[in-house]
Amino acid sequence: MHKSILTYCLLFLFSLTLSAQETEPTKAEAKPSLDHGTISSQFQYLTKKSSNWQGHEVIKVEMLNKYQSNVQDSLNQLKSILKKSEAKVGNQGGEIDNLNTEIQNLKKQLDETIRMKDSMKFLGMELPKSTYNTLMWVLILGSLVVAGVCFMMFKRSNVVTVETKQTLEEVREEFDTHRKNALVREQKLARRLQDEVIKNKNLGL
Structure with a gap:
């Protein structure tokens, strides 16, 4: 041919x-x-x-x-x-x-x-379509619940973090104020001491 x-x-x-x-x-x-x-x-x-x-x-x-x-x-x-x-x-x-x-x-x-049109594979197992669909919906709803819980925990943690930052900032401001006041008192005492030293020297003369 x-x-x-x-x-x-x-x-x-x-x-x-x-x-x-x-x-x-x-x-x-x-x-x-x-x-x-x-x-x-x-x-x-x-x-x-x-x-x-x-x-x-x-x-x-x-x-x-x-x-x-x-x-x-x-x-x-x-x-x-x-x-x-x-x-x-x-x-x-x-x-x-x-x-x-x-x-x-x-x-x-x-x-x-x-x-296989009437069955679906899940983790190597063949399941009826109805069972497969139910399992998928359960997994989806479970994922949504877990996501919601995680979101609430994150939101709560975020609130705690913000409050902690605010408290830390307030403590830092108080510490700075206290340090400034202490420095002022120390300077006043130093000047007073200096004045006394000078005064004593003048009396000794």
Whole structure:
């Protein structure tokens, strides 16, 4: 089957090549040569350029070699196209196999989904949907309760923290006031002592 497909592809590509070569500009058709044109037109050009000798067509060796080279190039091109077509067909066959495998896998997954549509997995255990939904709601409500308790504790802790900061600030202010007062008293006592020392010195004189 693959060989038939490749044969049809080769014939199709060969016909496209001939059609493309036959649709060259009129200028090229007006001046046929061995440098361009189809293999058929080159052969006609070769026969026109041949000479007749004793009932035989004589063709120059260099022209014959040029034509042979052109034919070989065309064959090589067709072989290259054929190899690419074979590789493409092989790749497509591999892609088809991969698609078939993927279809089988999808079918298995679909069957598994249909089988498990009425059950849910929780911690590795299959539970009925009703039980699963109830469990989820219990967990959600429990989480909300825990979150509420945590929020209240945080709020209370925040109030205590604020009160503690205020008390600390008041104590600090009282301490600063006491320190300032003590410093003032100390300065007054120092001045008074200095005055007494000076007074005693004057009395001694």
